[in-house]
Amino acid sequence: MRRRLVHRLPIPVRRHWKILAAFLAFVAVTVGVFGQARVRPYITGDTTVIASRITENVAGSVDFFDAETAHDVSIEFSQSDYDDMIAAYRDEGEKKWITADITIDGTLVTDVGVRLKGNSTLMGLRGTGGPGGGKRGIPEGMEPPVGTAMPEGRGEGGPGGMVTLSAEDPASLPLLINFDKYVAGRAYQGMTQLSVRPGSPVLNEAVSLSSTAESGQPTQRYAYTTYSVNGSPTQTRLVLEHPDEGYANSLFDSDGVLYKAKANSSFTYQGDDQTTYAEQFDQINAEGSQDLQPIISLLKWLDGASDEQFDAELADRVDVESFARYVATQNLLVNSDDMAGPGKNYYLWYDLETKKISVVSWDLNLALSGNSDAGPHDSIGMGGGARPGGADPGAAGPGGGMPGGGGGNALKERFLASEAFTSVYEDAYRDLYRQLFGSGRAVEILDEIARAVPLSDGLGAEKLTSEVEILRARLQARADALAANEVIVAG
Known part of the structure; x- marks a missing residue:
């Protein structure tokens, strides 16, 4: 369900609003009696009434995600700190935090954390060309399978393109901004983190995010901004909210726990020791009251379940309809790096009321860049190609993830292979196709986004127009390719 404005309030506040209202009334009376004396709340009992760790929320000048407003982001940090950050990654693979000042739409926020x-x-950045080499690269174990080609359009800012990065150009690098890294409890408009995406204008990712939201599925908000680092020429950048505790607490109507799969994670049962999984999954919220057990329990069941048990019991553990929409969306968007991709790009949501898990999409930068002809039961490979029958090129198969960061996910593969869930998946696929592609809505979304993309020193009108037309053709080709597909026609 798409978040309404009220859902930006953490769930504990909405569920315990009467307690909070009574407490605020008490504070008001106390202030009236004691004047300017500071009142420090002391909370006992049910800790779920503690709504947030945010104690300083920077309001900013305008809503950062207002697409009708032009946005500007600039970052300043010391050259020596930056050099240390690059050296740490180049030599050790460490993503080191440094201190920076950031100005967002005219509002200066000092002492924020920044890392790659x-x-x-x-x-x-780790190539032999040195810190300024700017080489493109894919880590060992994550290369496309032999015989597959990288998707067409790859290049600086092209749809799904692998961008060229250079340490000599800090504005070219993807960064994570953390507002409370060095100032505890601080947030910007309720967010503790923002993610600066590389490349320009990366329309494919923006359209994919908006299309996911349009379908009513959870996703991340974003803004296009003009962007500079240390006074550099301006670039056009896509900036996303990064899922944090507040994001997790406002994602759904019910209470739950959000987990992020790390790139080195393996969606396989590896025993009952939680420390094993703590190295592969980050728990975003509810720390101290919840843990990783829901993931372990699902993986343990998945590991031992026969096909008959899988069909009969999956709905007791996974929100099947939500999962069907997630899987269908990734196929429709031709995303080669979803939960089954080598990047392990997904979040897991565990609903504390239903005791079921659902999947939240994340990192759609490779969406809408592959083979537009892929059908509902084709798997999207890293090379952009498609294989019939749900078998990812280079995927590990039913066992889950491959060593060295390869693709594959047992839950997704078994779900698609099971005849018990075929109708659920195909119904979801038809519904999403008609809503987004058959109706022409995806192209309308592209046009709406294009109007909000700011020009900059690095992005001129001619290039933006060219990128829009390239993606428009891809969206139309996707709609046309599926229009006569038997899954679509059958409904």
């Missing part, structure tokens, strides 16, 4: 963001995207 990404995995395969960054590998060019």
Whole structure:
């Protein structure tokens, strides 16, 4: 369900609003009696009434995600700190935090944390060309299978393109901005983190994010901004909210726990020791009251379930309809790096009321860049190609992830292979196709986004127009290719 404005309030606040209202009334009376004396709340009992760790929320000048407003982001940090950050990644693969000042739409926020963001995207920085080599690269074990080609359009900012990064150009690098890294409890408009994406204008990712939101599925908000680092020429950048505790607490109507799969994670049962999984999954919220057990329990069941048990019991553990829509969306968007891709790009949501898990999409930078002819039961490979029958090129198969960061996910593969869930998946696929592609809505979304993309020193009108037309053709080709598909026609 798409988040309404009220859902930006953490769930504990909405569920315990009467307690909070009574407490605020008490504070008001106390202030009236004691004047300017500071009142420090002391909370006992049910800790779920503690709504947020945010104690300083920077309001900013305008809503950062208002697409009708022009946005500007600039970052300043010391050259020596930057050099240390690059050296740490180049030599050790460490994503080191440094201190920076950031100005967002005219509002200065000092002493924020900044580090490199990404995995395969960054590998060019570790090439033999040195810190300024700017080489493109994919880490060992994550290369496309032999015989497959990289999707067409790859290049600086092209749809799904692998961008060229250079340490000599800090504005070219993907960064994670953390507002409370060095100032505890601080947020910007309720967010503790923002992610600066590389490349320009990366329309494919923006359209994919908006299309996911349009379908009513959880996703991330984003803004296009003009962007500079240390006074550099301006670039056009896509900036996303990065899932944090507030994001997790406002994602759904019910209470739950959000987990992020790390790039080195393996969606396989590896025993009951939680420390094993803590190295592969980050718990975003509810720390102290919840843990990783829901993931372990699902993986343990998945590991031992026969096909008959899988069919009969999956709906007791996974929100099947939500999962069907997630899987269908990734296929429709031709995303080669979803939960089954080598990047392990997904979040897991565990609903504390239903005791079921659902999947939240993340990192759609490779969406809408592959083979537009892929059908509902074709798997999208890293090379952009498609294989029939749900078998990912280079995927590990039913066992899950491959050593060295390869693709594959047992839950997705078994779900698609099971005849018990075929109708659920195909119904979801038809519904999403008609809503987004058959109706022409995806092209309308592209046009709406294009109007909000700011020009900059690095992005001129001619290039933007060219990128829009390239993606428009891809969207139309996708709609046309599926229009006569038997899954679509059958409904």
